[in-house]
Amino acid sequence: MAKGMVKKIRKGKRRGNTRRERELSALHEIIKSMQTLNLDEILHLILEGVTETIGFDRARLYLINETEKVLECRMAVGVEREKIQNISLPIDKENSIVARAVIEKKPFVISDALNDPRVNLELKKHFNLKSFAAVPLLGKDKVRGAVTADNLTTERRITAGKMASLVTFSHQAGLALENAKMYEELKSFSKQLEERVKAATEDLRRSQEQLIQSGKLAALGQLSAGIAHEIRNPLTSIKILIHSLINKLQEDEGNKKKDILVIESEIERMNQTIKRFLDFARPAEPTFSSLGINQVLEQTLPLVSHELREGNIRLYRKFSSELPEVLADRDQLRQVFLNLILNAVQAMPEGGSLTIATKVTSDRLKRAEKELVSGIQEATPEGDFIGISFTDTGCGIPPEKVSDIFDPFFTAREEGIGLGLSITHRIIDNHQGSIKVNSREGEGTTFTVIIPVKRQGSMKNAECKM
Template structure:
């Protein structure tokens, strides 16, 4: 009977194990040995055989030696235990390894006089068996690795079609776990309409017919997968034990192939029905494929091209474009692409066509360029239209760049797309100033709602609109423009921008204003001519009698003074009427304005003192004399200084500056009164318009007329709560009489 005894090696691994073999020791290298117990020590008394030498043992080192002196400590401990059991009458076998040699040992007791006197044993070399076992284990590991790591589903079936082995890929393909598969046949995987075919395929494999098949299976979750599989019989000792199978999921591949076929069909349909000429030239045999559009445009059929072509250059390339064509072909042969090159091609009849050419390489299986694809589009008509459009654009460009009107293109958001150079003339800006800015920002704030309303009307009606708008000039003043906006309609019938043609209305506005004022003056003159004499005669009588009554009155004399003052005021107004009504004699004399102003200041100095106003006069030295009617200019200066004094009822200062500027002498009257609102400046000088409580507006109107008759100008600059400056510009030489 065999008994097993465990042992623990120093390295922590089980290097000792009792042999499962009870008999059948083969003829291998072996040795015999004997041990006995002496004074509680186990001593080797005999040892011989080939295996003894293979262990590297020597007689003198082992005979009569203790176990502990012969073997390593761990083995010695194990052997003492085993030999103790043998000395107690047991027979044992065990396997171990010494100096790298595996062996099988058998020991048993030797009896003498009914008692165990020694232990006898022998051992044989197990190297051959261990090698066979190792090879078998490695083979099993390789098989298991092949099963576990193969991306294809591997399985085996017994004769009843039941799974006996499956790998991980098989569980992933079917959706069933390994346990579930090993407890089922292949039947649940089959589609109902394919089951009979699957059984026939399985039976053919059992008959030794190995073949690849393709079918559909149903996964555990019900999803359908397309697979290919091969069944091979498992034959052991000339007997079939089952079937081994390899399956591959080709669902994605089949879908890709289907998509590829559809893409191919679509591509062929696009090429066949394309209106562009398409050709493919193979670089090896120079065979050509062309679509119907190619044959229609160039007049060459595919068969004609294939019958006489000896290079990749088709007969549609004219001689003067051969070098260009060769250069483009070289680019494509090296894997490059050519897109939208405009060139010339010939028809079979010799007609030259403008075409847009695109070239692409076609690659073979090895990644080499095997053919060239060419797509050409006839753009002859397009070129003619472009030429005509360019000529038309050039004409309009010349008109736009040379017209005095402002021409611009603006989108509906206000972004400027174009402005003509006349913008510099009208507004003083270079057109580039509008880049990245909204055109609305250059409009007067009061005019923006009006412009927005007009543009909205244009968008809704799709018709041109006209409006007036004030635009800022580079010098800071506002320029009134009359603008016509015409919508630009896109292909959808929607307005996307507008063309604006604007004209400066400033001069026309000034002319209209002058006519308006002239009409007023004409009416006023007629009124003065018809009424002045009728008013002055009664006034003279009334004043005479009032003076007579005043001289006799003893009381209420203040009332007479008031009445006489008011009559004088009426007479003064009538006098101003008469000045407008009848032409004045213009007797121009050379006058020194400095003396004239000093005289005017002396006249109004008393009034200024009474109103607590200081008058300061400054003049440039060496001012030239000017030609003027001194009494009229004196009247203008008196009016200006009087207005400046009256503009400061609580007192202040008036500064009078006299200076020369180019061909003018300028007299400026500067007060520090309440100022005049900007919107009222334009109406100053009109009859009956005044800022005074008891004014008539005639005085300033007469001043304007006198200065205008002297070919001069009146400039006004006023700021609220800061004061007003009236500047009288009088020419130096312009009024010089011809005889002088």
């Protein structure tokens, strides 16, 4: 595209009066065409202007790398591409005449490059320099780079007129280059902003889902409490009467006694179900203390060793040794870990593996929730949460059911009442944490629990609430 423009402009410049006027007119047209091009096209057009219009045999363009404080050779005309790769010049006027042109913001003409100590030795070797011009690319506020040009093939002398054209053109090109770089920076910033907005929107969507989930749990909790009390009261009376009957039965009425014991066992099972309803409806207030997540996990694993062994499930521990302490309820966390481990066991009826991992992490979801409520954006550091993941190689969860798994009474199994994950969700929520699930049907599932680390003053605040 840029090359086609130069050829078109060169045809038009022949209509001028003097050679100088034609040259300046052509350069002006090139500058005008730069306003609609991207950075690489502008760089190419600058070099084409220096060679095709002004008439130099070769040209090289250097841009300033602000981070590394060097001039990098980005593009060249009349030079093999391989020769400009990895060419960078420290911005030090004692080291290079090109860098000096940038620092002093003025052009230089070198008539004897081979013997001039100001010319970088690397440039002499790479480009076989004899005589050349070095001109800064000046923007409005600062220098953007430099152009060097020479006549290696024709060995024409660099005249004052050619130098004047090169300086004028380079200054205008510097302004166009500055505009292009500013546009690219704006485009890059816009893209970053778009990604941040997208991430924040996703976080807020997840926050909203959690708030809706909490609302569901609260409403169903009240309903469960009422139902549980209505059932528990008559069950208690029945249990007392059965105990009384057992004591009255004679030795020769053993079969009757056996039947009644079965009834008593079934009543106890119903009592346990009701207890789970009540635990869900009115969970105990957490008793916070400073504790280590790894230690709670180690205390929990012996409780499920039988299930893991019987289910032919291999256990892998990936516990970080550098976890800060958390402020949490030990018994409630143990219940969470038990629920998630048993859930994994049930997902692997044919055996498999369970990997439990802990690490310091960052949870944008909880931060977004807090900022949404307070209206204040907090500059919290990365790594202010602990993540505990439970990864199984089980059957996975169908995609259409993933959003339902924390709903009360949702279960994919014939037995069970589907309260384990709901209770787990509520406990974690009461710890100002979050729980996430990632599942692939037929491959396995990962549950990740996020708990905030203990901060200075947290214990004091927790004690005030208790």
